[in-house]
Amino acid sequence: MSAPILVCRGLTKRFPGVVALDGVDFCARGGEVHALMGENGAGKSTLIKALTGVHPRDAGQAEVDGRPVHPRSPREAEAAGISTVYQEVNLIPDLSVAENICLGRQRTRLGFIRWGDARTRARAALARLGLELDVERTLSECSIAVQQLVAIARATDIDARVLILDEPTSSLDAGEVAQLFAVVRRLRDQGLAIVFVSHFLDQVYALADRITVLRNGRLVGEFPVAELPRLQLVAHMMGRSVDEVEALRHRERPAAAPGEPLLSTRGLTRRHAVLPLDLELRRGEVLGLGGLLGSGRTEVARLLFGLDRADAGETRLEGRPVSFHSPADAMRAGLALTPEDRKTQAILPNLTVRENLVVALQARRGLWKQIPRAEQDRLVADFTRALGIKTSGPEQLIRNLSGGNQQKVILARWLATEPRLLILDEPTRGIDVGAQADIERLLAKLRDEGLAIVFICADTAELSRNSQRIAVLRDHAKVAELTGSDVNEQAVMRAIARETAA
Amino acid sequence: MNLAKFRPSARLWPVLASLGVLILLYAGGCLLFENFGSLRVLINLFGDNAFLGVAAVGATFVILSGGIDLSVGAVVAFTGVLIASLIGHGQPPLLAIGLALGFGAGFGALMGALIHLYALPPFLVTLGGMFLARGLAFVVHPESLSIDHPFYGEFISQTLSVPVSRRLAIPFTAFALIAVVLAGAALARWSRFGRNVLALGSSESSARLMGVPIGSTKILVYTLGGFLSALGGVVATFYMQSGNPASFVGLELDAIAAAVIGGTLLRGGVGYIPGTLVGVLILGLIQTLVIFQGTLNSWWTRIAVGGLLFVFIVLQQLTARRRVG
Numbered sequence: 001m002s003a004p005i006l007v008c009r010g011l012t013k014r015f016p017g018v019v020a021l022d023g024v025d026f027c028a029r030g031g032e033v034h035a036l037m038g039e040n041g042a043g044k045s046t047l048i049k050a051l052t053g054v055h056p057r058d059a060g061q062a063e064v065d066g067r068p069v070h071p072r073s074p075r076e077a078e079a080a081g082i083s084t085v086y087q088e089v090n091l092i093p094d095l096s097v098a099e100n101i102c103l104g105r106q107r108t109r110l111g112f113i114r115w116g117d118a119r120t121r122a123r124a125a126l127a128r129l130g131l132e133l134d135v136e137r138t139l140s141e142c143s144i145a146v147q148q149l150v151a152i153a154r155a156t157d158i159d160a161r162v163l164i165l166d167e168p169t170s171s172l173d174a175g176e177v178a179q180l181f182a183v184v185r186r187l188r189d190q191g192l193a194i195v196f197v198s199h200f201l202d203q204v205y206a207l208a209d210r211i212t213v214l215r216n217g218r219l220v221g222e223f224p225v226a227e228l229p230r231l232q233l234v235a236h237m238m239g240r241s242v243d244e245v246e247a248l249r250h251r252e253r254p255a256a257a258p259g260e261p262l263l264s265t266r267g268l269t270r271r272h273a274v275l276p277l278d279l280e281l282r283r284g285e286v287l288g289l290g291g292l293l294g295s296g297r298t299e300v301a302r303l304l305f306g307l308d309r310a311d312a313g314e315t316r317l318e319g320r321p322v323s324f325h326s327p328a329d330a331m332r333a334g335l336a337l338t339p340e341d342r343k344t345q346a347i348l349p350n351l352t353v354r355e356n357l358v359v360a361l362q363a364r365r366g367l368w369k370q371i372p373r374a375e376q377d378r379l380v381a382d383f384t385r386a387l388g389i390k391t392s393g394p395e396q397l398i399r400n401l402s403g404g405n406q407q408k409v410i411l412a413r414w415l416a417t418e419p420r421l422l423i424l425d426e427p428t429r430g431i432d433v434g435a436q437a438d439i440e441r442l443l444a445k446l447r448d449e450g451l452a453i454v455f456i457c458a459d460t461a462e463l464s465r466n467s468q469r470i471a472v473l474r475d476h477a478k479v480a481e482l483t484g485s486d487v488n489e490q491a492v493m494r495a496i497a498r499e500t501a502a
Numbered sequence: 503m504n505l506a507k508f509r510p511s512a513r514l515w516p517v518l519a520s521l522g523v524l525i526l527l528y529a530g531g532c533l534l535f536e537n538f539g540s541l542r543v544l545i546n547l548f549g550d551n552a553f554l555g556v557a558a559v560g561a562t563f564v565i566l567s568g569g570i571d572l573s574v575g576a577v578v579a580f581t582g583v584l585i586a587s588l589i590g591h592g593q594p595p596l597l598a599i600g601l602a603l604g605f606g607a608g609f610g611a612l613m614g615a616l617i618h619l620y621a622l623p624p625f626l627v628t629l630g631g632m633f634l635a636r637g638l639a640f641v642v643h644p645e646s647l648s649i650d651h652p653f654y655g656e657f658i659s660q661t662l663s664v665p666v667s668r669r670l671a672i673p674f675t676a677f678a679l680i681a682v683v684l685a686g687a688a689l690a691r692w693s694r695f696g697r698n699v700l701a702l703g704s705s706e707s708s709a710r711l712m713g714v715p716i717g718s719t720k721i722l723v724y725t726l727g728g729f730l731s732a733l734g735g736v737v738a739t740f741y742m743q744s745g746n747p748a749s750f751v752g753l754e755l756d757a758i759a760a761a762v763i764g765g766t767l768l769r770g771g772v773g774y775i776p777g778t779l780v781g782v783l784i785l786g787l788i789q790t791l792v793i794f795q796g797t798l799n800s801w802w803t804r805i806a807v808g809g810l811l812f813v814f815i816v817l818q819q820l821t822a823r824r825r826v827g
């Protein structure tokens with residue numbers, strides 16, 4: 001066994017109303033990847049933040065290479081040898097890519113920043129992740145995936161003893177994940193201790209040497225990967241027995257009941273975003289949108305929902321031509337969209353869980369018809385139960401929820417409007433396995449109740465599991481539409497790859 | 503820089519637009535009025551607006567950091583009276599100026615510390631600072647006080663000015679303005695502090711997680727703002743040869759307007775120091791035009807500035823909205 005680099009003992013962190021971390025011991029060894037697992041709200045991010053000085057800890061010690069460390073800010077943590085990619089992209093939107101990688105560590109000559117050097121370093125750091133892009137671009141102009149890679153490039157650009165990655169792959173596609181893993185393995189082989197948080201079990205089993213499981217802020221245990229089968233891991237995370245988890249897993253896939261068309265597009269086009277697109281969305285059906293990142297899936301969603309304006313083509317709702325000039329129009333027609341980038345496009349961080357949940361419904365009803373408080377409370381209660389949202393109460397600020405639980409509130413916000421057509425852009429990103437199953441079950445239920453659903457998902461297995469029909473996009477155009485028995489992972493992959501290979 | 507490769511980013515458009523407005527105003531003035539194009543008008547444009555420009559550079563830094571400084575005008579006025587009064591009491595001018603600058607920096611640091619340590623809104627803290635400095639100015643001396651000292655009479659206005667012809671000289675204040683703008687631009691673009699200020703203004707929570715020293719950056723940026731306000735006050739005494747506690751009311755709003763017209767976003771994180779100079783010159787040119795016109799009420803300056811502000815805010819909103827999918 002290799003030598004421990006990062007050792008924590010009895011880490012404790014209380015927030016008003018919750019003990020987010022309760023006397024947790026944790027140890028990361030050099031030359032190993034250590035996965036930190038747990039359900040949404042289990043305390044993974046809190047452990048990381050208590051360690052790196054974002055949150056002052058209430059109790060406990062930490063050591064790096066045997067030296068006690070007690071950082072009071074991320075800056076001090078970095079100086080102590082801990083480099084961190086926090087959950088959600090935490091970069092500066094208005095600065096360039098190069099600057100986001102070098103901020104705070106720019107080399108200077110006579111006090112002047114050497115921009116050339118910064119650009120070279122940024123390019124090199126990105127190249128290690130297999131990414132080549134104009135490093136002078138403003139960060140906010142880059143896709144979420146690129147932003148996530150930039151954050152990782154920044155974290156790997158310094159000499160550190162410990163590298164912490166909190167859900168670094170939530171927005172990456174398979175190729176990018178592979179590049180990242182190559183880099184992580186190389187750093188591991190150089191002797192770094194790596195802490196990895198993810199809800200993708202495949203990734204955890206591909207990368208990790210050891211797993212620590214947290215539940216409700218408490219340590220469940222530390223296990224070598226080889227001795228912890230998946231089912232057992234999930235059972236530990238959920239606090240149930242293996243048999244119970246097994247029983248949860250086997251649920252038959254309900255047959256699709258084909259409904260009438262609700263919304264259809266012909267030749268819908270937007271320059272640089274969507275090439276002429278014909279789509280038909282039917283009641284009681286989940287239409288999956290597959291394709292690589294950047295293939296135009298999000299752009300299609302934005303176009304359907306009236307966030308962007310089409311240049312050409314027509315949209316019909318129940319046979320009548322419609323054109324949505326704004327999301328408000330789309331909402332009035334019974335559409336709903338949960339966006340991909342929840343941090344900047346969905347969360348109202350300074351409002352409570354209740355306010356975040358009712359805001360879309362309130363907008364739909366009209367601003368002057370205040371939803372009665374009793375109804376609001378009932379909605380919150382219903383959805384927290386249905387989706388298993390973990391909060392200390394409806395009046396908790398949403399920004400204090402764990403990332404996965406924020407995602408669930410956003411989903412609830414749109415479900416509360418009782419839409420006819422629901423567009424979900426990566427709805428299960430950052431959500432734990434248990435909750436993911438809950439959400440999939442909920443989707444099936446809504447579908448059977450007659451909702452038309454557009455489901456965007458980068459994970460081909462998840463996509464084919466939940467869709468009755470799949471439209472595959474490539475380079476902003478629909479290249480295939482799969483139905484019936486063609487709705488399976490291999491067919492999706494083949495459709496994505498077909499013309500790329502040719 | 504490779505000019506062939508030069509393609510202005512969306513963020514630069516507002517600055518280029520205001521540069522265009524500046525050139526149009528100047529060309530328009532030259533066409534409409536005889537003598538408008540003379541060197542004298544140009545030199546006065548810089549000299550007359552130097553104190554505003556210097557203070558506006560400070561205000562721009564504060565805005566870039568995501569804050570606001572409402573105490574600018576009051577600090578400028580206070581500095582002027584303090585200097586006039588100290589010199590009037592027989593103190594050497596350089597000592598008076600040094601004390602005034604020290605006061606400005608200290609005053610800014612105090613406001614910055616309050617904002618940071620108690621997480622107070624900058625608007626309220628600097629509003630308090632405005633009342634405080636204005637009140638203190640009246641305590642120092644209740645009315646206008648002229649400065650009568652060879653250092654001011656000869657050294658600043660003659661020795662330190664650069665003659666271009668027999669009856670025309672570039673005043674020292676114009677050089678001070680250019681120097682402050684260049685130094686400010688370099689600080690914003692090439693120093694770690696400057697970049698930290700922009701990061702802070704763009705996203706404070708991210709900046710913290712990226713290791714930007716939030717507290718010291720915040721305190722320093724208000725210190726710089728206070729210092730440059732005081733320096734603006736010093737430059738104003740060179741120009742007016744007096745100090746007046748009731749003067750420069752609302753100067754902070756001119757400074758903010760100049761920054762915004764110059765392409766700085768009021769929400770912070772985006773902006774250019776040279777843009778602020780352009781903004782100041784536009785304000786100055788509008789005033790000059792109104793004076794040349796002769797019959798217009800001087801309030802037309804305000805009306806024009808107001809209209810221009812609307813145009814630029816809309817322009818910024820439009821360029822900011824552009825999004826790459």
Ligand SMILES: Nc1ncnc2c1ncn2[C@@H]1O[C@H](COP(=O)(O)OP(=O)(O)OP(=O)(O)O)[C@@H](O)[C@H]1O
Pocket residue numbers: 015016018019020038039040041042043044045046047087390391392399400401402403404405430432
């Ligand atoms: N700033 C805060 N104020 C109050 N409560 C907080 C704060 N941050 C986290 N919490 C609470 O602490 C608990 C643990 O949250 P944490 O973010 O560590 O979960 P997590 O394991 O990272 O979950 P996820 O997988 O969803 O990211 C949650 O119940 C959350 O609501």
Ligand SMILES: [Mg+2]
Pocket residue numbers: 044045046087166402403404
């Ligand atoms: Mg988390």
